[in-house]
Amino acid sequence: MATFNVHVIIENKPGISDPEGKTILNDLVLKGTHKTVSEIKTAKMLKFTIKEKDKKTAKSKVQEICDELRIFNPMVSKVTIDVFDS
């Protein structure tokens, strides 16, 4: 068994409005001198520390946890899962 860090990024699916991201873009970034930015999207990241036999198992276990416990709401959100060595 080895320890892995698993990052779970929860973000809105395309088409779901993200008023927080729009506010950061329109009322902060574009009010300064950073005119090259066209979009900002907010997301939530959970960092799991998990002991499993390999990276693949660590990823599938975290995916299973996220699905089973509704860590993200599948109607509006999608998750991206990345695994790193601890």
Added chain:
Amino acid sequence: MKVGAVVFPGSNCDRDMYHVLTDVFNLDAQYYWHEKSLPKNIDAVILPGGFSYGDRLRAGVIAAHSPIIKDVKKMAEKGIPILGVCNGFQILVESGLLPGVLLKNESLNFMCEWTNLIVENNQTPFTNQFKLHEEIPIPIANGEGRYYVDDDTLKQLKKKNQIVFRYSQVVNGSSHRIAGVCNQEGNVVGMMPHPERAVESEINPIDNKPSSLIFESLLTKIGVSN
């Protein structure tokens, strides 16, 4: 005639709801802590508002895994009337008893104000005393009250008559201005506005009658006249 008010860590409208059920409508209401089970002979269950688990992760999602929710699901299958108000609605949605999801208000503000609802379905245990399309002045108090469903689900909701309340005008960016929905059978109803804050003339300067009809509908459904 028993009505259960379910209490989660962070519920804060449970006492208001209990007061309305007992002092205003003379019902035999009892609190049920979320770790306990519900008695088999209960006649209705209400999930009051609040901030269960501090809205951590997402409003309602942690409470949706509470032990008592298994019993609430059993009661729902048996056809017992179940009402979720505000955080109670969020918990019903996150537990899969009602469709959709509640997102942060479009304004990102916590909104605490009077709104007008339109009754779109007067066949549920909580709306059977309303005229169809009757208007209800009622307060909202939420940060994550923007009801969202995708287009296919919205079509289904319309087809199955599951839209119970709509706001009379745009309030928070909800899909189709939806403020409350029910399950396909109609016995499980969720709504973001707070009827328990509007049934008494002392605290409702506009018109307390429409909101009290929500509770009078329940009394009619379970066969008790006030």
